[in-house]
Amino acid sequence: MSLRNSSFLLLVLFYACGTQAPQMLNLDTAKKLIQNYYEGGLFDKECAEAINVGIAEIEKLKLSRNSAVVFDIDETVLSNYEHTKELGFGYVYDLYEKWLRQGEAKAIPETKRFYNWLVQKNIKVIFLTGRQAGDFASTKKNLLNEGFTNFDTLIVRSEQTRKIPAAEWKAIERERLTKNGYEIIACIGDQWSDLVGGYTGIKIKLPNNLYIIE
Template identity: 30%
Template structure:
């Protein structure tokens, strides 16, 4: 999901790696993300160079001949994601078999964030030195495909085969719709990421179902969109995101937090 403010993202890079190390896989009410406390000493602040090195080690940094960085399928990151996916698949299979929470007749659905939930931004982050800007991000997305987050395309395709409708709700701007659709298809996501199933932020013409309009916070935008999806007759049995703000606000039976030590979004 796009970063709203570079300064906030930069401040929380080091804290995010600490939060990710907690290893939470299933998000629950009251789980905290990065904090805003002011350090009393430099000894309380992780060294940024060391943090970047730890991030690269966690992802199993691999560099190809052209200088592109990739996460390794044998990395601890890949192993952690696989564990989360296994639990999610077991849960979804049970929910589909029992008609969802409470056995109601609503159509089962899952909601996925895009960046670092469906698509891995690791190479982009290394390319820009974790210094996100809208311009560099748009240029990257227009010219390169991000890899699928390990195993997420398989889990998503499996869910669709079970009759679960797949929705994507991303903080990417509406202008990146075509590039997002192209990338998802290119790395193996089979469910249609069409206008009815892919929601992007539209600051110029926000949908009427979001009372906050163009001023929505991430939580308001994401939860409001999930509420809208459920108003269409779906029951969101699973919500997947790499940020706690992807998962807060209700309108999902259960949420799954994917690891992301690279940045934190309130």
């Protein structure tokens, strides 16, 4: 990942009518709402709904041997929720990088179901993540350990591309993949920056109530 919204969606504003000042939601209350959302089943339910729509759309397509789906990783394939929760739903760059190098993130169940379905259909899987080149080995190991063993390629940012905005960089990479012969039929991600800029095919947007990448 690259830039994160420092608010983490925890300072939730409820605007009243007219000129009244906005009412702030207490931070502890917001954190409890986030925790209940992720641990109470609603996150999984919303993921399932989005993925089921995506599967239904893919089933309408005429596939080729080069048909591929592009996956984002963080909060799409692998969940960093436990790490974020440990920090009080905050973000510290050095601690996050340490967490990535440990390679202990768990698979998001509904995304794993979608991945398994694609593999059964012989649709190629491509991972395209904003993680840095130094995270490649731990990311690949984490994916393999969580059962994502059948994929064509894992693409991370190079030193030369790390300052390019996420949406722009991912669009560049998808264009390159297309020119190399892949037929991208769908993209799945938790951020809109995963799904804009062309060469996306069907867009599957998963929920993320932890942070926003701009």
